Amino acid sequence: MWFLLPYISLCLSLETYYSASNIIYSPSSISAILTFQGQSQPSTIHTLNLTILAESYTHARVRITDLNSTRWEVPDIILNPSSLILFSEANYSITLFENPFGLSIFRKSNNQLIFHIDPNVTFQYQNQDLIMTSLLDYPFYVYGFGERVSHFPLNPGIYTLFARGQPGPYDNGKPPGKNMYSSQPVYIAIDSLGNSHGGFLLNSNAMDVTIHNYSITYRPIGGIIDYFAFVGPKPEDVAKQYQKLVGLPVLIPYWTLGYHQSRWGYHNLSDLQNVVTNFNKYQIPLDVMWTDIDYMTNFEDFTLDPERYNYKNFSIFIENLHSANRKFVPICDAAIPIYDYPPYNLALEQNLFIGSPHHYGALIGKVWPGLAVFIDWFNPNATGYWHNMMISLRKLVDFDGFWIDMNDPSNFCEGECGYPASQFVKDLPYIPGYLSLNLLTIDLAATHIGGLIEFDVHNLYGFKMALASSKYFTDILKTRPFILSRSSFPGQGRFASKWLGDNFSLYDWMAYSIPGIFNFQIFGIPLIGADICGFSFDTTEDLCCRWYQLGTMYPFTRNHNSNNTIPQEPWAFGLLLLTVSNQAIRNKYSLMNYYYTHMFYLSIEGGTFFKPTFFEYPTDIRLQYDHAEKNFMVGPALLVHPALIRDLTVVEAYFPADIWYNWYTGKRITTPFNRTLTLDAPLNGTINIHIRGGQIVTKNDASTTANTVYDLRYGNITLVIAIDGEGLAKGSMILDDGVSLGTIENGNYTEIYYKYSEDGKVAYLDFFIKNSGYRKAQGEWPFVSTLVLYGCISPIRSVFNNQNQVDYSLAYNSRLQVATAKLLSIQPDSPYKLQINF
Incomplete structure (x- = not known):
């Protein structure tokens, strides 16, 4: 029964x-x-x-x-x-x-x-x-x-x-x-x-x-x-x-994990130049500058407005970005305006547009530039056409990634401009959502090549547009693609990434970004984030501070907002936001190799990175519902408790049954019977992160001074070793060039597995080289500079490599039980068996 x-x-x-x-x-x-x-x-x-x-x-x-x-x-x-x-x-x-x-x-x-x-x-x-x-x-x-x-x-x-x-x-x-x-x-x-x-x-x-x-x-x-x-x-x-x-997630370029700055409302080249100048002035890391539809002539795809973005000066601007190891990404919308210019004329000549159900010729919609038509991605000539358009744009704008928007596909008319909904749509026996399926999009009776109709293929529009855009990078530029798409369908993660779209500058929407990202981890699109500080409505200083603390933990970290809202760059409110945003960005940069390593693994075996905590602790029923959205894991090692409510300076943090150490101090926590602790969460501080016992996390030493993630490649590595109850810990690191195609297939990467094990008054730290396919450029990741042991009950007396003592400075905090050893000439990607004597 x-x-x-x-x-x-x-x-x-x-x-x-x-x-x-x-x-x-x-x-x-x-x-x-x-x-x-x-x-x-x-x-x-x-x-x-x-x-x-x-x-x-x-x-x-x-x-x-x-x-x-x-x-x-x-x-x-x-x-x-x-x-x-x-x-x-x-x-x-x-x-x-x-x-x-x-x-x-x-x-x-x-x-x-x-x-x-x-x-x-x-x-x-x-x-x-x-x-x-x-x-x-x-x-x-x-x-x-x-x-x-x-x-x-x-x-x-x-x-x-x-x-x-x-x-x-x-x-x-x-x-x-x-x-x-x-x-x-x-x-x-x-x-x-x-x-x-x-x-x-x-x-x-x-x-x-x-x-x-x-x-x-x-x-x-x-x-x-x-x-x-x-x-x-x-x-x-x-x-x-x-x-x-x-299909497993696409292998992302290394630089995409850095900090991105964007907004709709950088109206001219001077606006972009001023933003970059301020990042330099305030010494805040910046990896990628973006432009929304502002850069176009009358919002027309594949154009650059010569009056507001002088061709020569804009080219110099991007050259300067590239010389500083920064990147540039422009937006491209889905619809092509009905205007006498090459993108429209060439597509019209090749009959590449989705057909109207009401008359002979292309279906007519409306978006930012006015009346427009839509590419039929099922036409076998569509991809070649799209690549030619991207080639023409890149001659004007030397972009490094491509942002495709409005590809739901979005339409300001309901169905087709000037026509009622087709009878086909009106006669549907059941309407999902109980709303017109033509609302905000094109008529579902529109026609595609080969007798296909929009009714069947509508949800594939973003998928097909992203695939064509991705192939430009893989087939033409011969480099890893970075495509940021608004719309998606199953399998899209194998060639494109995503952001959560237009959100709101509200605490609730900041909190909703966490389950939003969880879902796309499941769907196989791990490089994802939400617009930091919010897209619509005016943000506030306190919300922006909290969102930087959270948003720099996203895999994809970008500040972006609408043209009718107040500025929200890191310096927009003064010293508090400037300080909080800078330390939040640098906090992520300290974890850059950890992020990249585990994102790399997703491209080998699938899975999740920014994940619900119960994915690591599935039998803890309180994590399935009561605490499902209040915390998250970043990879297998780090547990994060964000502050998600206005005016609170503490968070009630639930911890699954395990050994946990404060990431920043190494202090081991002790939880009461309900496993919930009150943690300080000052507005001017850093987000609460704890490292799980039994894990080794690589930490980038250059994060305190880096201007870009490229700088991190030329800094040393610290190994943070969180010892579990059995005296064990493990971790790994991937090294590669961060941009090439075929890295996994050709084995052009180095994988190092670190294993820590205690045996009485001695511990051993093994460096196992599981793959050695990447030859580092001169100066890249020179040394493991430091070992930091959390949960160490005795001070370190010495560290040996074979018969050679390799420590030159030792420290121990008996209250926190944290031991530190500075090392000489230990490379992160060479095989070692270090002996740690207590």
Whole structure:
């Protein structure tokens, strides 16, 4: 009777259902014909083909398609389908119910149900209204299903997945229709014991997803059911299993982890020059300058306004940035203005625009420059055209990355300018979100090459634009791509990054950035952040201070705001913000090799970096909900407790059961029975970070003086060793050139694994070289300058390498139990076995 309560809102009259027949069981697949029984609707598809595939040890694939007609299926997402394995070798088992049709998938390792189409619950397959529910026999929390501003986990409710350019409505699923820039039909679920599973519906049509405590219901309005069930059993496992399916995160350029400055409202070259001058004046690190649409002539893509941005002087400005090891990134919007200039004329000649459903020729929308048209990315000539346009722009603006915006695609008219919504859109039997699907975008009846319609491919617009932009860097410039996109779809992380779009200068929205980033870590887009200090509304000094403390912990750290708001650069409010922002940026720079190393690992094996703490401690139920958004882990070692509420100077910090040390001082904390401590969080201070016992973190010595992350490459490394209860610790570091293609594939990197172990009054610190494919440039990362041991109960007496003593200065704080050893001539990427004597 476990199922009775969850079924109340899901039950179906058994007068209408599908039955399974012609069932064929093979060692790696199950197939069947599903036949509709009972009274049908005119749009009901009566005969379906069911295929269940054992694609890997950790995921099963369930495909349900129209047996007699071809329906839209999403291309280019699953690039390398796994060779089938045997069901007997997989960590899941399948049970098929025949009459009525139903399906169960169990995780073998603990016989737990992870996906279940119950025979007694609505299963519907109509032409433009599909319904599939997974109902389990236990309650679970749900995380994912983006993009939206919401909590982590999601509250029970209805959540719409449909790319729409509306900034930041808070979404609790009641009512639906609060969808934003991306469609990511991916989730991770976790039960009270910490067991996790996940699911991915490969479908690009608009859909609603209904979440209850026991169930998830999908309601797409087109396409097919192509579902992947992931067994976990840990949340980090699910993230990796999903990302290996759709493509591992792109290897980012090293410089993208630095500090970025942008705004809409740098109206001319002098504004940009003044910003850079002030960064130099106040000695604040700066890696990347950005421009919004200000630089264009009348907001027209691939132009530079010669009056406000003199061509020669602007070229000199960028040359000066590059000579200072800084980068430049401009914006590019999705729509091409209807104007007599090369980008429009060339695309028109090649018939590259999305077609109108109302008249012959291109669909006409409206964006910043006025009336505009939209590239049809499914046209095989679109990518070559786009590259030619990027080449022409780079002759004027020597950019290092590319920022693509409004690619939901956004439209200031509803559907097509001058026309009502097409009858096709009006006649839809179900509308996800209960709002017009033409709102803020182009008409879903618009046409693409090859007979495709916007109805099916709408959510892929940002994906295809990002892919074409990325290929310019990989194919033309032969370097790692840095593409920052507003819209996204599954698999996009393998070539592009993202930011959370237009947010608000409010404490709540600063806090919502944390679950927003969590979600995209799951989705496989780890280089992500929110606009520091907020984009819309005027920020305040205290909010900006708090946001710098938090935002410099994001993987992608950028200050950006709107043209109708007050300035919010680090010097905008005076000494307090200037001090806080500078120390926050330098705090991240001290961790730059740690950040880069673990982001590098994501490109090898997938997973998450800026993560919910329960991803590291999945059995701690209080981290799943009560404390899910109040703290986060950065990599496996660092636990962060931000200050997220106005006027508070302390945070109530929950700590999972483990050994924790204050990152800055090395003081070991002692928690009470509820594991919650009150930590000081002064507005003029640094964010609370604690390092986990058993971890070694590399710290960049040059962070106190660096102007860019490039400078960090020519500074020494400190190893911070947080000793666990057994006298052990481990860590690693990756070294490479930070920009080249093929680094992982060709092994052009060096990986060092550090292992610390105590044996009585002696400890050993081993440097294992796991890969040695990178030859450092002269002066790069010269030495390990210092060992800092947290939780050291005795002072260090000496440090030896073989028979040679290599310490030259020793210190010990008995109150904090922190030992420090300054070293001579120890290189971070050479094999050693250092003996530490106590």
